Amino acid sequence: MPIIELLYLISIFLFIIGLKRLSHPDTAKKGNLMAASAMALAIVITLFYPMETTNNNYLWIVAGMLTGGSIGYIAAKRVKMTAMPEMVSLFNGLGGACSMLIAVVEFFNIEAGSSMLDGQIITILFALLVGSVSFSGSIIAWGKLNGSLRDTIVLPKPQIINLVMLLAVLTMGILILLQDGPNHSMFLILLSLCLVYGVTFVTPIGGGDMPVVISLLNSFTGIAAAIAGLIYGNNVMIVGGILVGASGTILTVLMCKAMNRSLFNVVIGGFSGSGISSGSDREQIVKEATLGDLAIQLKYSGKVMIVPGYGLAVAQAQHTCHELELSLEAEGVDVKYAIHPVAGRMPGHMNVLLAEADVPYPKLLELDDANQQLASTDVVLVIGANDVVNPSAKEDPGSPIYGMPILEVEQAGTVIVLKRSMNPGYAGIENPLFFGERTKMLFGDAKDSLHKLINEINNA
Amino acid sequence: MDFIYQFISQHILMIYILSFAILLGMEVISKVPTVLHTPLMSGANAISGVVIIGAIILIRRADATDYLMLILGFLGISLAMINVVGGFAVTDRMLDMFKKKKR
Numbered sequence: 001m002p003i004i005e006l007l008y009l010i011s012i013f014l015f016i017i018g019l020k021r022l023s024h025p026d027t028a029k030k031g032n033l034m035a036a037s038a039m040a041l042a043i044v045i046t047l048f049y050p051m052e053t054t055n056n057n058y059l060w061i062v063a064g065m066l067t068g069g070s071i072g073y074i075a076a077k078r079v080k081m082t083a084m085p086e087m088v089s090l091f092n093g094l095g096g097a098c099s100m101l102i103a104v105v106e107f108f109n110i111e112a113g114s115s116m117l118d119g120q121i122i123t124i125l126f127a128l129l130v131g132s133v134s135f136s137g138s139i140i141a142w143g144k145l146n147g148s149l150r151d152t153i154v155l156p157k158p159q160i161i162n163l164v165m166l167l168a169v170l171t172m173g174i175l176i177l178l179q180d181g182p183n184h185s186m187f188l189i190l191l192s193l194c195l196v197y198g199v200t201f202v203t204p205i206g207g208g209d210m211p212v213v214i215s216l217l218n219s220f221t222g223i224a225a226a227i228a229g230l231i232y233g234n235n236v237m238i239v240g241g242i243l244v245g246a247s248g249t250i251l252t253v254l255m256c257k258a259m260n261r262s263l264f265n266v267v268i269g270g271f272s273g274s275g276i277s278s279g280s281d282r283e284q285i286v287k288e289a290t291l292g293d294l295a296i297q298l299k300y301s302g303k304v305m306i307v308p309g310y311g312l313a314v315a316q317a318q319h320t321c322h323e324l325e326l327s328l329e330a331e332g333v334d335v336k337y338a339i340h341p342v343a344g345r346m347p348g349h350m351n352v353l354l355a356e357a358d359v360p361y362p363k364l365l366e367l368d369d370a371n372q373q374l375a376s377t378d379v380v381l382v383i384g385a386n387d388v389v390n391p392s393a394k395e396d397p398g399s400p401i402y403g404m405p406i407l408e409v410e411q412a413g414t415v416i417v418l419k420r421s422m423n424p425g426y427a428g429i430e431n432p433l434f435f436g437e438r439t440k441m442l443f444g445d446a447k448d449s450l451h452k453l454i455n456e457i458n459n460a
Numbered sequence: 461m462d463f464i465y466q467f468i469s470q471h472i473l474m475i476y477i478l479s480f481a482i483l484l485g486m487e488v489i490s491k492v493p494t495v496l497h498t499p500l501m502s503g504a505n506a507i508s509g510v511v512i513i514g515a516i517i518l519i520r521r522a523d524a525t526d527y528l529m530l531i532l533g534f535l536g537i538s539l540a541m542i543n544v545v546g547g548f549a550v551t552d553r554m555l556d557m558f559k560k561k562k563r
Contacts, residue, residue: 015507016488022503022551023492029555032503036548039510046516055524057533061516064534068541075542076549081557087550088502091509091543098511098540105518105532119467218505225511226481230474232517238474239481240510246485247504251497347497355495355557364495 004049005235011045012239014038019243042236081356082313085346086145089214092221093138099131099224104191106231110182117177120231125173127227128187129194134220136198141213144202145345158204165197201267209266211346212255216263219248255347289416289440291449295456297414301378303334305370307407308350309343311384311419315446318357321383324450325359327457337363338370338380338407340388370407377412382433384418384446390431400429415439418446499554506547512540 015038021031047061072091079087103124110121143149172190176183205213222244229237256263298304306325312318325335337359343350351364365373374380382389385407392399393406409415415438422434422441433439442449468475492500515536522529 015510016484019485019504019507020488022500023489023496025493025496028496028499029552032499032548032551032555035503035507039507039512039544039548042510042513043516046513047520051517051520055520055522057519057522057524057530060530060534061519061537064515064519064537065541067534068538068543069545071538072542072544072546073549076546076553079550081554084498084502084550084554087546088498088505091546091550092505094539095505095508095511095543098509098515098536098543101532101536101539102511102514102518105529105536108529117463119471215501218501218508221508221511222504225508225514226478228511228514232514233474234513234517235477237510237513238477239484240507242478242481243485243488244504244508246482247489248501250486250489251492251501251504254492254497347501348495349498351495352498352554352557355554361495 004045007045008042008234008236011038011042011236014041015236015240015243019247042240080316081318081353082316083146084352085210085214085344085349086142088346089138089142089145089217092214092218093135093142095221096131096134096138096217096224099127099221099228100135100191100194101131102228102231103128103131104187107182107187108184113181116179116181121177121182123227123230125176125190127224127231128191129169129173130220130227131224132191132194133198133201134217134224136195137202137213137220138198138217140199140202141210141217145210158200161200162197162204165193165200169193169197205266211342211344211349212252212263212266214346215248215252215255216267219245219252222246222248251347255342286422286434287440289442291442291452291456294416294440294442295453298328298333298379298381298453299331299457301333301413303336303373303377304328305336305338305365305374305377305380305409305412307338307340307343307380307382307385307389307409308354309340309383309385309388310345310349311386311446313344313349313353313384315384315448317383317447317450318353318359320447320450320454322354322357322359324454324457325363327454331457335363336365336370336373338367338374338409339364340367340385340407343385343388367405367407371411374408375411378414380409380412380415382409382415382417382419383450386419386431387429389433390429391433391436392429392431395432409433410436410438413438416442418442418444418449420445499551502547502554503551506544506551509540509544509547512537512544515540 014034018031018035018038021027106124172193176186202213222241226238226241226245229241256266328335339350387401389407389409391410393401393404396402417434417439419441434441515533519533522533
């Protein structure tokens, strides 16, 4: 059916152009719509093109589409902006699960006694591997992000466990290929091994590396979809999946670059809390800021820089933060935001949050611009950020984040850190900034503290 | 060796498509402002739900009485559909915010 292939080609074009447009601010919304209509077109073609042996079973298809569609729609409408990263991670896992299910069904469809050493069967096994690793890995990432799985679950010697798991998976795969026919129980063992591998793959990767992991798993799901496409020789699946695989990989590499680490280092090394705390145990003094003094100091500053982090997202303080910015601007203070590329739990997480609170674009400074302006800044407000302002990334070669570019806030006149407690950040690394000479701490929930601060400023 | 040689010659067109798609994906994405990283990742994630096509083909081919296959296929379609619809809807919501702010 050449006409079908041509229609699929249109869908592929729409995917490519949609993705292209998604990467520019002005065209992003249209790009997303384009990609969505490409998907709709591909689905409609697939529903109705004539096949040699069909039972169609439309009832099952429609039921599945309605169920999934409504769950997805409601979840997307209800999710809070702050919970976006784990939502994406969860969605991603479900896509991987679909590839996994396809691989399972197709393997069980292989006729008994057929030759196993066959491109089609190798493809099925790959779809199973990538799909199920992406599924269980994303579920773990989801749990880690929403806080139900903390980094306290530490696997002993994760590198060795992962190597053993990978070898086990590969051996099992090869064993299946060497059988005389499809061996279902061996296949199910392979499936379980793959699922466990996804878990052991993501579990040791903790803290600051989560953005990288989501991005990586996202590209896995794309690759899984492409491999599943190979099973059916379906070009939309192949090209669509590979597009995601490639773009996810690029995004992952961008993230790693921002942290000055290699992908290998992130996956194998992990921060894993093994605590190479080369920091001395000298008694260190923390100075607490008082609201009244702080309000006056802010009010009479020329330039204030706000450094948001995940704490801002957790406290849902983005609107309050914007209010503070407005109050200060009313007093003639120049307020800017310094956005570290890996602040939060996802690339661009902070941008999305601040956009939700109507903070204008030009106020958001990227890493290099922000660092240039920090020296001439009077007060820096660090709201729920930790690792991205940790000076040991520059000074302490023993620190796990050594070499990661940071926001050099200690150049500024005064640094105010809003934090719930003295607990170390998500990556579990001690932060000497908090003991700095010009640093003051303001403990408490970020939203609450900001509210009080705004009141003080307006009344002072 | 024979097997690999045979595989390559049988699938040469597929190998071309794969290679070009990889190149294309890398080119399309290479320059993205950080502001768009999250929406882009989310949008790309929705596109990876294209695996739903496979699940549809699978069900259309299935025997009408093969309930195991139908149920697995149904599950596959539901999960992928959550990925697709949820993914695009969430991306749209995120992008709405950027627009509002530009005024």
